[in-house]
Amino acid sequence: MLMTRQEILDKLKEILVAADSGNKAITESCSEQSRLKEDFGLNSVNILYMVIAIEEAFGIYFDDVGVNSFSTVGEVIDYIEGKLR
């Protein structure tokens, strides 16, 4: 069964909270417009870490993406949604 965008967002929040509990308040209030670097303060290593965690959590395989391939949460959801189809 396909996941809705909201379900994907909720799962992404879980991944981010597990990896960065210090930013829990920011993560839980985030939206699709939230920016990965500016709003969450993620650096390139954090983004790579997140991509790997997403692969494991959603059972998908990211193609050759760079850390600058995604700038907002919405873009990550678009990518995951495309892969889950």
Added chain:
Amino acid sequence: MSKPNKARVFSLKNTAHDFVWLTGAPVVFWQRPKIIYTSEKAKEKIRGGALLIANHTGIYDPVYMMLGVPYRRQFFIISEEVMDKPVGALFKACRCIRIDRNNPNLATFREIIARLKSGEVISMFPEGHISHDDSTSQFKSGMVLMAVRSGVPIVPMYIKPKTKPTERLTIVLGERVSVTELYGEHPTFAQIDAATKLLYERETELSGFIN
């Protein structure tokens, strides 16, 4: 636990690497490297996959790293800027790994993990650039993620910057650090930063072992 490197003596894919190593052998006599180990544990030979890190104060540092651990083939992570120069062809033949420092991609990261898991020694300079004032700049945390995902230890090495070309090369090798033993297989961002800081401290401590 990573597998040991099976291709110890000869392997076709490492021909260029071994050719460079053999033709550069006279450098060993010229440099007369003096290797200091911080403890008996640091003296243990590196077996299987490992991430070797060192301070970076000059263009010859990769050669010095090879002299510090001469019994293992080392493959360097090299920036795009250097790989795009004519000498990059040689590095490519020697199976060095090209990295885009401004936009590291997943394919590069996966290649590093796979090679570490297969038992290779990957060498890198976690400062990400040459420090021209001989000091050690803050480390970038990518090495910690690589070590965690591949389950290999990180071995810190300090190369004493030379004040004149004829000066004897001095290298200090520290005890290996296992990030997975410290923080498990799924560290948080804060733990990755803590491990990076710990490795930086270990690296700066190494210089104190000279004299």
